Amino acid sequence: MLELKEVSFAIRKDGEDVPLVDRVSIRVPKGHFMAIVGPSGCGKTTLLKTIAGLNPESGGALFWDGRDLSKEGDFSPSEIGYVPQFSIAYDPLTVDESVEAATRLRVRCEDTEELDQRIDRVLEETGLRPISDRRVKVLSGGQKRRLGLAMELVSDPKLLLCDEVTSGLDPRSEREIVRLMYDLSRKDGRIVLSVTHSLAHLELYDSILVLHEGRVAFHGPPDQMTHYFSVNDTEEIYPRLATQPSERWHSSWQKHSESYQKMMDKNRARLMNTGELIVPAAPGADEPAESKDVALPGFFTQFATLLSRRWRIFFRDRGQVFLQLAIILIFPVLVTIFSEKASGNIRRFSDTRSDDLMAEIQEQQSVRSDQAKVGSAISGIIMFQVVLLSLMGSNNSAREIAGERPIYEKEKFGGLRPSAYLTSKVAFLACLVIGQSLWMAFFVNFFGTFRGDFIQHAGFLLLVNAAMTAICLAVSSLMRTAEQASLLSIYLVGFQLPLSGAVLALPESVEIFTRPFISAYWAWSGSVEALQTQVHDAVKSVIDTSLSAQEACLYALGAHIVVALIATWAGARRPQWD
Template sequence: MLELQDVCFTIKKDGESINLVDLVNIRIPRGHFMAIVGPSGCGKTTLLKTIAGLNPESSGGLYWEGRNLSVEGDLEASDIGYVPQFSIAYDPLTVDESVEAATKLRVAVRDNEELDHRIDRVLEETGLAAIADRQVKVLSGGQKRRLGLAMELVSDPKLLLCDEVTSGLDPRSEREIVRLLHDLSRREGRIVLSVTHSLAHLELYDSILVLHEGRVAYHGPPDQVTHYFSVHDTEEVYPKLATQTSERWQSSWMKHRAPYYSKLDKVRTKLIDSGALHLPLGVVNQPVSTSSQGESAPAAEVGTTVLEKVAPLTSPAEETPKVRTPGFMTQFMTLLSRRWRIFFRDRGQVFLQLAILLCFPILVTLFSENANGQIANLSDTRQGNIVAEIAEQQTVKRDQVTVGSAISGIIMFQVILLSLMGSNNSAREIAGERQIFEKEKFGGLRPSAYLASKVAFLACLVLAQSLWMGVFVNLFAPFRGGGGGFESHIIFLLLINGAMTAICLGISALMRTAEQASLLSIYLVGFQLPLSGAVLALPDSVEFFTQKFISAYWAWSGSVSALEPKVLHAVKSVIDTGLAERAECLYMLAFHVAAGLIAAWIGARRHQWD
């Protein structure tokens, strides 16, 4: 039994409190299929999200089997299913793979046999068994809606909430989806609530809830809607609502609802007696009304009046086993495996990564010729000819400028290119799938498992890109480092790529859209070169504040500081920016990586359901 007692959801607009859901009182028994209808903006989806717990009620109470959800916590993730308007599946995956991933993320199964049985069962229930091998991207609108239902049914939810799952479908597909929802409500006493703008196929519902400006204007049998609103056709209901204020409709309904609730109870009893409605063992006929007058019990009396009139759903011996949520490692491995599968099936992304991996190091080698030059030494014996001494000094200076500029420039070029790679790696990684992630988090996905899978996937890209950049350049265009300079350079290449990848992952987690995350990440990379001070020295006042936040400076400075003394002297002769110690550069880049991951963790945990 689901019961709403004087439920309100209030927002602040221009300093004024506005009730998007206003004093809603309804009771929905087990095995019930209800439509929530009303004109656009009347609060249908807001009410559904309030029931789901996505919108915390501002006042009133929600009760599930007599338990106050506002006080005792939300429903278990396995007890509730929510099918949103948007697609919750990845296009490159097949139907079977999508349902398998949903099952592994939401249900702790004993073995593969139980996993396969659960997958096959929901595919049969939703009519998807015949197209299980098709990719999501080739499915029709109706088939995608069925897939969304299948991915929610894997945990056998007792309460299924559907938000506009028939919108945009042709009449035949719409009726098929409504019929499917009707059938699902008849199994295991499941409550199915469906938000819809359409007034077609109302005869398939057990009851219709009509909302007007967040208030209940009607809740009763579908065949009584036209009678109550004094119209000839259901299409006239919405224009009729506009003839009165929502307060008057709500007041009128509170006065006249008793006979309509009585009819709902009689129809329900007939369904149970005829066997058309199958309730779980131990579940009794739960009335919509709690008294002969059809009045809902006050919230304070839920613990007595309701429970006296409605028998317990099951006896302790008959309770079905609770569906357990999988552990961290199961969710982590499922997500990581799915991410790699999606990556390799996205040919455009694979080709882009290969092109970047091959072309960027080649670009570096094109500018590396001057970095291989020799730096002349001053004679140990003093020249007697002053002209010769000046010429020698000029030669050394010229060599230092040529080699120093080239080596400094090549290191910075590699650093900037790897920063760009890092931005490309993760700028859209979370923001691009925000809706799917929020939906899976609602279904029991741990944010820690999700973020860990992203870090593991991106770490592989960072390793491949950074190592290949360093090794390729060293093989085909080695520049003079010495003294362990190459190994140190590799470490800083890894760190700059890792730092930028982590920071952009944090941006992706904090932004609401992929476009916002991509734009901000591009700006971040664009500022790396001018603010690093490697090309033009910054004013001291600016450098003091900006340098700490520029990953490129620390990677460039650390790599340059590890060069052999002669080459380092050549580089210092052509730059005006001071170089930090190698250890300090390592610590700062590690801090950037940590800051990015912390931001990603905050963004992953934060509720950002649209």
């Protein structure tokens, strides 16, 4: 049984506590199908999230099978299923792949046979078997709602919370979904709570909870609603609620609640006597129930599932694949177009001193001219590679977490370990970073020549790409929307060039504060230090910015990566439900 006793949830606004859910008290027995209805903004979804534990109650207590959830721990992931308003499946995947991934992330199966049986059972229960090979993006609204239910049923939850799963559906699809939820409530004593704004198909529910401004205005059988509110039709209930303040409706309900509870108890007894409702025996009875919590899969199972799913989504997104190929192919070509200027010879000063002063001056001017021409070109080409790889890093990860945040939060609620999720992201992005960086280094060196230690230069290109990828992944983890993450990541890349000092030296008073945070500077400086002596001198002759030792550059880029991953971890662990 689920029981709420004077449960409240309030937010702080303008220095005062504003209750969104106010002193809600209800009892919901096993095998019960209840609708939560009320005008927009009355607290329906807020109450559902409070029951789920997403909103910490500010007053009262919630009990599940006699267990005080506020004192004895929240629901285990297998006890509860939560179907939010948004889609919890990825468009490129098929129905079967979506259910399989949900099962692998939430249920520890002994073998493949058990996994297949669980998937087949859920597809059968929700009527999705005939369309199991269809991609999510081509499903209708009703089919997506069925898929959302299926992905929650893989762990056999005893409490299923559904938030507006019928909104936006045509009347036929709405009735089919309500009927499906009704059937689900009749299996294994499952409680199903459905938040809905619609007042259609109420006859399928065992009880209706009507909220008004966060307070209970009614909780009883659906056939008693019109009588209680003194209206002729259920569509008149919402206008009727607006005629009195919520406190008056709540006070009135408290006077009549016991009589309506007795009606619901009688209806429940009748359904059990006729066999329409079968509730498994509770533990401790003559025939103890054999239900037990479904064990969560281990870290490596979740990691492997997430990584496999991410690659599958990547290769099915043609736009993303073409973009990555275009970047990998075009960016190195852009660099090589300008590399010819960096291949020129740098004349040396003559070992013998000339007696002709004019000839010596001309020689110095020629050498300095060569140094300026070649040094400037090499410095610019190195920075060009660094900035392009920074741009690749931004493209790799700016939307990686923020773009799928709602799905991630939902999967985390269902038992997904943030560590497994973050590790899968790092593994996926590491493959992109290594491929992009090494290809850039080898391509440019093959069609041009890096006039220094190629291995060190390639290492710095790899590190700057990894650093910017990690930084933008942290941004993606900390931002609430993909648009915010993308915009901030673009700004970060945009400031790499001017703040690096490679083109125009910054004042020392500014440089000392900006340099530690500019990945492009450390990769550029480390690569310049890897140049041959004569070429290195040529570059130094045309720049005003001081260079740092290679060890310092390595440590700085490594620190960028580590700090960014720590920030990503913090953002991934922090709840960000809307």
